[in-house]
Structures are given as C-alpha cells and as structure tokens.
Amino acid sequence: MTKQIFKAVCLAAIAVFGASLVIIMGALYGYFSEMQMKQIRIQSELAARGVENNGLAYLDSLKDEEYRVTWIAADGTVKYDSRTNGRTMENHLEREEIREALSGGIGESARYSSTLMEQQLYCARKLADGTVLRLSGTQYTWWTLALGMQQPILLIASFAIGFSLFLAFRFSRKIVEPLNRLDLDSPRPEDIYEELSPLVSRIGSQKRQxxxxxxxxxxxxxxxxxxxxxxxxxxxxxxxxxxxxxxxxxxxxxxxxxxxxxxxxxxxxxxxxxxxxxxxxxxxxxxEGASDMQWENADLYELAERTAATLMPAAEKAGVLLLLTGKKSVLYGIPQLLSGIIFNLCDNAIKYNHPGGNAVIHISDDEDTVYLSVSDNGIGIPHEQQSRIFERFYRVDKSHSKEVGGTGLGLSIVKHSAKLHHAEIRLQSTLGKGTKITISFPKRHIVQLLADK
Missing domain, CATH: 1.10.287.130 (Signal transduction histidine kinase, dimerisation/phosphotransfer (DHp) domain)
Incomplete structure (x- = not known):
C-alpha cells in the first residue's frame, strides 16, 4: 500500500507539473508567435515605404535579410521573390493575406509554405500603385521553442521531480504507518483512523463472503x-x-x-x-441494466419499418433485397433497444450476404409472445462457430472483417438487449445457405410476472 500511495502522490505531482509546463509553453508559444507577427508587420511597413520610394532597387537590397520578400501584381502574378524565381511561382490572388491586403490594405496569415516546405507567418501590404508587397518568416514551432528553453526546463523538472519524490515518500509513510500497526483481531483505537472505523467493524462479516x-x-x-x-x-x-x-x-x-x-x-x-x-x-x-431508459408499449412492426428504411441504401449498395413481412405486434419494452436489435440483425444479414441475395424481416405474435425473425441466404455460419457469435468482438469471417466494417459487438448488443427484455434467441444457420435468427419477446403481462419473480 505504501508503494501505491507513493506512486499516486508522485504521479499526481508529476501530472500537475506536466500540465503546468504545457500551459506555460502554450502561453509562451502564443506570445512568441504574436511577437514574430508584430516584427514582420513592422518590417513589412518599412519595406513597403522603401519599394514605393525606390522600386525594384530597394528589393534587391533586401535579398540578404532574414525575411522572404514577395512583390505581387494586382492580378496575383508574382513580380519578384527574394528566395526563388517569381516567374515560376503560381498565381497568389487566392492567398488569404493577399485577398485581405487588396480589400483592406493589409493582410496576415500563418500557414504551411509548399515552396519553402515549412510553417510561415505572412504579412502583406497594398502599395499605392495597387500592387502588394508581402513579407514572410519562419514561424516558431513547439520543438524549436522547447530546444531554446531546454536548460531551464530540465533544471525546473529535476527540482520538481526530486521534491515530488521527497513529499511522496514522507506522506506515504505517515499515512500507512498506523495501518501497519493495526491488529484486525483486537484493534486499538489509536491505530484506527476515524474514517476507517466502520470498515474495520465490517471486516468480520466480510471474511465469510x-x-x-x-x-x-x-x-x-x-x-x-x-x-x-x-x-x-x-x-x-x-x-x-x-x-x-x-x-x-x-x-x-x-x-x-x-x-x-x-x-x-x-x-x-x-x-x-x-x-x-x-x-x-x-x-x-x-x-448496468439500462435503468434510465423508458419502458413503454411499442409496435415492433413499426420499429422494423423505420429500421428497414434506414438500411435500404446500404442494402441497395450491396445488391441485397431487404424485405419486411408480418403484421402489427405490440410488446412492452424499450424502443431504442428494440430498434438496435433489428438494426444489428439486418446489418449483418446485408453485410454477410451475396449480391442478388435477400434479407427478410418477419414480425408476428400470439397470445403471449411477439416474434422477430431476420433471415438471409448469405454465407451462413459454420456449426462449430455458432455458439460463439454472440461473444464480444467475435467475427465469423475474420478475413473480411475490415472490408464489411462493423465492430464485432453488434450481436453482443443484441444478446444483452434481448436478455433485458426477457427474450429468447434461436439461431438456425447452414454454411453457404444462409442464417435465420429468431427472438421471442414475452408480452407485457408475462414481463410483469417475470419482473415480480
């Protein structure tokens, strides 16, 4: 127990430190990004004045600067670029910062540059002649920021971890020491925490269980x-x-x-x-019993109609004919779960079928029971696997599980939903010929009798 408390305190302290570090790094990242953009904004204003006064000659003087300079015509054509041949570059009219500059005088954006293959900050300004001058610079990344601060981070982390270990060791020993002295056969009051007194008094009865x-x-x-x-x-x-x-x-x-x-x-x-x-x-x-879900009288045929309509596009895509037969049959249950049962059975009947096959939903009832059956003439289930198909994550056709989709939980959900309704499931399947699953739901008066028991 000492080790568990020690680990818990250590992990909690380290988690708090880690979260704090992430928050601080996030704030610093945002701050440095804003400072970068502010610097580019200032430089772009200076460059714009220089170009308006001296033209291309001024741009040539900026080639050795850390910022990339691009001069763009009003139609989006690149007239000049300090890092690459502007004539070979694509039209920039649809770039976010260019659109903003043309419409409002200045535009800014941050995005990945396919030309330089790195994250860039952009600031564009509209010149008096209608052209646009854009400056860009490499944006700080989390990684570069972390590398730049690795020394203080390592020092703080070392101190925080060491201090956490010390506190965890002290607290765990102090908490566990009275418990280690505790004699469960004849406990002394001074060895029992007040909060643990009810627990100690119940230990005797719990031993029998x-x-x-x-x-x-x-x-x-x-x-x-x-x-x-x-x-x-x-x-x-x-x-x-x-x-x-x-x-x-x-x-x-x-x-x-x-x-x-x-x-x-x-x-x-x-x-x-x-x-x-x-x-x-x-x-x-x-x-957990789905105790928060509402029981009510539900027409299983109507629920099947809605479910069939939902699955019809999938059936048509798979080339499977989906049919609904039977009559109105009312039972006492949870409509959401009943719809889920129908959906999962029909979904399997469609997925594990052949183009040109069929899937048939049939609803019927008698005095005490409502019957739901879903049958298909698909691939069928091998006899030795039929007892396992309702297990969680079990798939009959594992080689095509990704192709047909699904989670492997559908029939398990069917089983648990049916059990909640006191229903019985019967499986009939022949490999290569198809499968039929029939679920027998007791009607309301039978359900109430079963609940009373």
Missing part, C-alpha cells in the same frame, strides 16, 4: 482482461492508420493531389473508432 467474491472477481477480471485486450486490438489498427497518414502529411511527404485520399483515410478510420466507442458505451450501459 471472501471465497465467493474471490471467484466472482477472478471471473470478472478474466472477462475484463479479455475485453480490454480486444478493445486495445480493435483501437490499435485505426490509430496506427491515422498516425501513419498524419505523420506523412505533417512530414510534407504527401503530394498535394494525394492529400484528399489521406484525409479520407483519416476520416474513415476515425469514424470507425467512433462507432466502436459508441458500441462499447452501449454494452456498458446494458451491463
């Missing part, structure tokens, strides 16, 4: 580890893809014409992560 709790905890821990490992694996792939694309973009290694493709890849992978996180949240909510 330890065996059962230990078994349950071990099982829960195993499930948690498996779930955490699966979540980590599922998140790692899109994160690696996003990181790789972003690294190429930040490094300037992507051709301009390829930027949209990399951007789409980043967007696609981020959307995949969002869907995964949403499904994890749904499962967590269901594990």
């Amino acid at each position: 330890l065996k059962t709790q230990a078994e349950e905890k071990a099982k829960a821990e195993q499930m948690r580890r498996e779930f955490t490992a699966n979540v980590s694996h599922e998140l790692k792939t899109p994160l690696q893809s996003i990181s790789g694309c972003a690294e190429l973009l930040l490094g300037g290694m992507v051709k301009p014409e390829d930027v949209p493709r990399f951007s789409r890849q980043i967007f696609s992978e981020s959307q995949r992560m969002i869907v995964l996180i949403e499904d994890i949240i749904k499962l967590s909510h269901l594990d």
Whole structure:
C-alpha cells in the first residue's frame, strides 16, 4: 500500500507539473508567435515605404535579410521573390493575406509554405500603385521553442521531480504507518483512523463472503482482461492508420493531389473508432441494466419499418433485397433497444450476404409472445462457430472483417438487449445457405410476472 500511495502522490505531482509546463509553453508559444507577427508587420511597413520610394532597387537590397520578400501584381502574378524565381511561382490572388491586403490594405496569415516546405507567418501590404508587397518568416514551432528553453526546463523538472519524490515518500509513510500497526483481531483505537472505523467493524462479516467474491472477481477480471485486450486490438489498427497518414502529411511527404485520399483515410478510420466507442458505451450501459431508459408499449412492426428504411441504401449498395413481412405486434419494452436489435440483425444479414441475395424481416405474435425473425441466404455460419457469435468482438469471417466494417459487438448488443427484455434467441444457420435468427419477446403481462419473480 505504501508503494501505491507513493506512486499516486508522485504521479499526481508529476501530472500537475506536466500540465503546468504545457500551459506555460502554450502561453509562451502564443506570445512568441504574436511577437514574430508584430516584427514582420513592422518590417513589412518599412519595406513597403522603401519599394514605393525606390522600386525594384530597394528589393534587391533586401535579398540578404532574414525575411522572404514577395512583390505581387494586382492580378496575383508574382513580380519578384527574394528566395526563388517569381516567374515560376503560381498565381497568389487566392492567398488569404493577399485577398485581405487588396480589400483592406493589409493582410496576415500563418500557414504551411509548399515552396519553402515549412510553417510561415505572412504579412502583406497594398502599395499605392495597387500592387502588394508581402513579407514572410519562419514561424516558431513547439520543438524549436522547447530546444531554446531546454536548460531551464530540465533544471525546473529535476527540482520538481526530486521534491515530488521527497513529499511522496514522507506522506506515504505517515499515512500507512498506523495501518501497519493495526491488529484486525483486537484493534486499538489509536491505530484506527476515524474514517476507517466502520470498515474495520465490517471486516468480520466480510471474511465469510471472501471465497465467493474471490471467484466472482477472478471471473470478472478474466472477462475484463479479455475485453480490454480486444478493445486495445480493435483501437490499435485505426490509430496506427491515422498516425501513419498524419505523420506523412505533417512530414510534407504527401503530394498535394494525394492529400484528399489521406484525409479520407483519416476520416474513415476515425469514424470507425467512433462507432466502436459508441458500441462499447452501449454494452456498458446494458451491463448496468439500462435503468434510465423508458419502458413503454411499442409496435415492433413499426420499429422494423423505420429500421428497414434506414438500411435500404446500404442494402441497395450491396445488391441485397431487404424485405419486411408480418403484421402489427405490440410488446412492452424499450424502443431504442428494440430498434438496435433489428438494426444489428439486418446489418449483418446485408453485410454477410451475396449480391442478388435477400434479407427478410418477419414480425408476428400470439397470445403471449411477439416474434422477430431476420433471415438471409448469405454465407451462413459454420456449426462449430455458432455458439460463439454472440461473444464480444467475435467475427465469423475474420478475413473480411475490415472490408464489411462493423465492430464485432453488434450481436453482443443484441444478446444483452434481448436478455433485458426477457427474450429468447434461436439461431438456425447452414454454411453457404444462409442464417435465420429468431427472438421471442414475452408480452407485457408475462414481463410483469417475470419482473415480480
């Protein structure tokens, strides 16, 4: 326990220091960027006066200055550039700072320069003859700012970490010392914190429950580890893809014409992560009983109609005919979860199907039960895997899991939602011929009887 308290205090102190350092560096970065822009603004005003008085001769005298100077005609044509051949440069009329200068006399911007391949600050001024003179300079980055301040940062960090270790050691020993002296069989009042007295008094009764709790905890821990490992694996792939694309973009290694493709890849992978996180949240909510959700009478056929309409574009794109049959059937449940059940079953029926296949939703009922079935003539499920398809992150067709999308949590959400409604699930599937999943929902009077039990 001493080590845990020691680590907690250390981590808290280091976290506070790190957050403070980030805030300070952010403030300094903003300050230095503003100072840079102010300096460029002043230099651009001086340069504008020089050009208006002496013309091109004055520009030639600025070639050795630290700032890049560009002279642009009113139509956006580059007349002169101190760092490169202006005649070969593209038209600048659509550049942000040029537009602002032409319309308001002065324009400023900060962006990546494809010519110099670095982040630049720009300040442009409109001259009396209608042309625009622009000055630009390299913008400070976090990295250059940090390198410039590495000595004081290292000194402060060393002191802060050392002081944190000292405080953590003192506090952890002081907190744990009375606990180490505590005799649970005959505790002395001076060895018990007032806040811990109720806990100590309950330890005797808790000992009798330890065996059962230990078994349950071990099982829960195993499930948690498996779930955490699966979540980590599922998140790692899109994160690696996003990181790789972003690294190429930040490094300037992507051709301009390829930027949209990399951007789409980043967007696609981020959307995949969002869907995964949403499904994890749904499962967590269901594990907790979804007690905040409203139960009411719901027409399962009407919910199926809405869901089918939502999935129709995806079905058409996949070349799958999506049909709804049956009749109005009212049951007592949570509409959001019922819609989610229908959606996940239909989504699988579409994804794991063949072009020209079909997916059929059928709703029916009798005196005590409402039946929902979703059937397809798709790829089917091997018999040896049918008992596992409702497990979290389990996929039958792993080789095409990325191609068809999804998170591997859909059927697990179906299982938990059905369990919450006291429903039974029946699976019928033949490899290569298709799958049919039927869920039997008890009607309101049966649900109330089950709840009373």
